[in-house]
Amino acid sequence: MEHVDELIAGHALRALSSEDEERVVVHLAECERCRRRLRETEAVAASLAYSVPQMAPPPELRSRVLAIAEPVVAAPAAEAPAVEAPARPGRPRPRHGWWPRVSLVAVPAMALALGAMVVWNVSLRNDLDSSRDDFAHGAAVALPGVGNVVAQTDGNATLFAHLRRAPAGKTYEAWVIRGTVALPAGVFEGGGTVELELTQSAKPGDKIAVTVEPKGGSRKPTTTPIATSRSV
Amino acid sequence: MEHLSDHGLLALVGRGDREAFARLYDMYGGAAYSLALRIVRDRDLAADVVQNTFLAIWTQARTFDSSRGQPSTWILTMTHHKAVDMVRREERRRAEPLDDAPAALDPEPPVEHQAWLGVAREQIATALARLPDPHREVIELAYFAGYTQSELAERLAVPIGTVKSRTFAAMNALRDALAALGMRPEDEWNTSTS
Ligand SMILES: [Zn+2]
Numbered sequence: 001m002e003h004v005d006e007l008i009a010g011h012a013l014r015a016l017s018s019e020d021e022e023r024v025v026v027h028l029a030e031c032e033r034c035r036r037r038l039r040e041t042e043a044v045a046a047s048l049a050y051s052v053p054q055m056a057p058p059p060e061l062r063s064r065v066l067a068i069a070e071p072v073v074a075a076p077a078a079e080a081p082a083v084e085a086p087a088r089p090g091r092p093r094p095r096h097g098w099w100p101r102v103s104l105v106a107v108p109a110m111a112l113a114l115g116a117m118v119v120w121n122v123s124l125r126n127d128l129d130s131s132r133d134d135f136a137h138g139a140a141v142a143l144p145g146v147g148n149v150v151a152q153t154d155g156n157a158t159l160f161a162h163l164r165r166a167p168a169g170k171t172y173e174a175w176v177i178r179g180t181v182a183l184p185a186g187v188f189e190g191g192g193t194v195e196l197e198l199t200q201s202a203k204p205g206d207k208i209a210v211t212v213e214p215k216g217g218s219r220k221p222t223t224t225p226i227a228t229s230r231s232v
Numbered sequence: 233m234e235h236l237s238d239h240g241l242l243a244l245v246g247r248g249d250r251e252a253f254a255r256l257y258d259m260y261g262g263a264a265y266s267l268a269l270r271i272v273r274d275r276d277l278a279a280d281v282v283q284n285t286f287l288a289i290w291t292q293a294r295t296f297d298s299s300r301g302q303p304s305t306w307i308l309t310m311t312h313h314k315a316v317d318m319v320r321r322e323e324r325r326r327a328e329p330l331d332d333a334p335a336a337l338d339p340e341p342p343v344e345h346q347a348w349l350g351v352a353r354e355q356i357a358t359a360l361a362r363l364p365d366p367h368r369e370v371i372e373l374a375y376f377a378g379y380t381q382s383e384l385a386e387r388l389a390v391p392i393g394t395v396k397s398r399t400f401a402a403m404n405a406l407r408d409a410l411a412a413l414g415m416r417p418e419d420e421w422n423t424s425t426s
Contacts, residue, residue, distance in 0.1 A: 006396045009403040012309075014316045015374040015381045039301045042309050043417035044407045048375050049267040049308040051356040057265035061279045065257050065286045069250040162287060164248070192291045 003027075003034055012041040068162070070145055141208065146227040147193075149208045155201030157185075157232065159208065165191035166212065173217045176200040177207040177228065187217040202232045238303040246294035257286060260304060264311040271315035271376055272322065281318055285311045301418065316378040352415070359409035367402035374399065 007024040010016045016024065028035055141149045143159070151157040159174050166172050166189050174185040174196060185200035185208070202208065209225035211218075233255055236244070241259075244252035261282060268281035288310055296306065360368055373379045373387070381399065385392040410417060 006400040009400040010374075010381055010396060012403065013371070013374040013399065014313050015379065015384070015399065017380060017382055020381070035300075040407070040418050041403055043301060043305045044403055044410065045312070045375065046305040046308040047352075047356050047406075047410060047415070047417045048360075048371070049263060049312060050352050051360060052266050052270040052376075054262055054353075055266045055269050057261055057282065058275065058279060061265065061282060062257060062261065064279070064283050065261065066250070066254055068283070068287050068290050069248075069253045162291070164291065193287075 001027075001031060003031065003037075005034070005037060008034060008038050008041050012038065012045040141229045141232050143208060143210060143227040143229045146210050149198075149202070149229055149232060151202045151232045155203060157198040157202040157208070159186075159188075159194075159196040159198060159210075161188065161190065161194045161196065161210065162192075163190035163194070165189060169215050170212050171215050171217055173211050173213040173221070174198055175209045175211065175221060175225070176202050177209050178203070178205075182209065182221050184217065184219060187213070205231050207231055239298050242289075242293050242296055242298075242303045245289065246296065253286075253290060256289065256303075256307075260307050261286075263304075264307060267308060267311050268315040271312070271378060272319050274322075277318055277322065278315070281311060281315045284314050288314075305417075312375070319378040355413045355415060356410070359406060359413055359415075362409045362412075363402065363405050366398060367405050370395065370398050371402050371406065 004024050004027045007016060007020050007027075010020065011024045028038060141151065143149060143161070146163060147159065147161040149157050149159050157176075161172070163172060171187045172190055173187045175182040176185045176198065177183075183200045185198040186196050188194050188196050198208070207229050209221070209228040211221045211223045211225050213222055233241070233244075233251060236252075238256075238259075241252045241256050245256060264282045264285055265278055268278035268285075269275065272278050272281060285307065289307060296303070300306070360371075363371070369388075370384060373384055374381075379387065381395045382392055384395045388395065390398075407417075
């Protein structure tokens with residue numbers, strides 16, 4: 001077997017082309033010797049991290065980071081927020097355009113933090129320009145403690161969730177809440193960052209909620225939502 | 233929790249221990265932020281990098297394999313990768329000269345439990361300074377400025393094969409220079425036991 005020492009050095013610096021990167025990853029999967037070399041090389045690379053001047057992180061970064069670990073999968077309990085009543089009638093709507101823009105400035109720090117992550121997620125998928133374009137047409141709405149929903153003007157909506165894996169025998173289910181009706185919008189298992197195209201389109205005034213359901217999902221929510229958005 | 237090794241802390245984080253997670257941030261948040269800032273050169277982007285890194289830590293700690301090295305290496309490797317990925321999307325950052333010190337920022341004295349960092353930093357700087365210029369150049373351009381190997385070949389006007397072998401030689405030289413100063417990164421990058 002031909003080892004990949006040179007590529008391991010480039011890999012540890014994240015400098016490889018995608019073809020070389022693939023070669024090295026494939027090789028590492030089957031070569032203990034090269035995995036050991038990578039371990040050493042990564043540690044040498046990490047020493048470079050310690051060579052930079054130490055700067056104080058902004059204090060609010062600590063709260064943003066610790067918010068990641070806020071409990072999000074509460075057992076369906078009395079104190080969990082119930083699905084909110086529909087927005088009061090006559091609430092003013094932005095006049096420009098059919099789709100109300102939701103300002104992320106108004107939502108709490110956690111949601112803000114996750115808002116930043118949505119931008120991150122989207123720009124990972126697309127190049128920066130096209131993701132900016134997406135956002136010009138869509139509205140991001142926070143799902144506190146869970147993530148965000150990005151709804152497009154055509155009603156297609158994508159949920160970005162940052163949840164731990166659902167407990168055994170359970171699944172997460174997304175809902176489009178229209179008035180007092182909850183429409184099933186897809187199930188997911190969680191674990192890492194999940195991107196879910198909702199199977200139900202979202203109209204202005206709808207809310208998005210997430211519940212924990214028995215494996216396979218339910219046709220109606222059987223537990224109190226772990227998060228409910230404001231109107232999209 | 234004070235007595236726990238990084239491995240112990242990370243195992244607790246993997247079980248959803250928020251206190252351990254906070255402690256891990258207090259230990260490595262500063263180093264991660266400083267590294268991210270050095271690479272992306274923007275406080276907001278650096279904060280986003282750190283947040284994404286700790287999100288990955290929180291969600292992946294359970295699957296961390298302790299045989300694959302020190303948690304600190306894992307954390308800083310992820311920080312580095314996320315920062316480099318970001319700087320590649322923000323092309324304009326790279327126009328800035330490498331040695332342009334972020335003058336607007338106030339250096340912060342190392343946190344108490346990371347006091348060894350001050351010593352380590354000096355030694356690592358010494359090791360870097362001992363490298364031949366072409367070695368130091370290739371490491372700095374790749375690691376801190378996020379250049380890919382093909383971009384390096386173009387910038388340095390050498391064949392890509394030369395970039396690959398030079399990178400390999402440079403990392404070996406850095407390892408040897410650290411060893412000559414008595415540092416073995418693979419064993420030592422663990423603030424809890426230092
Ligand atoms: Zn090998």
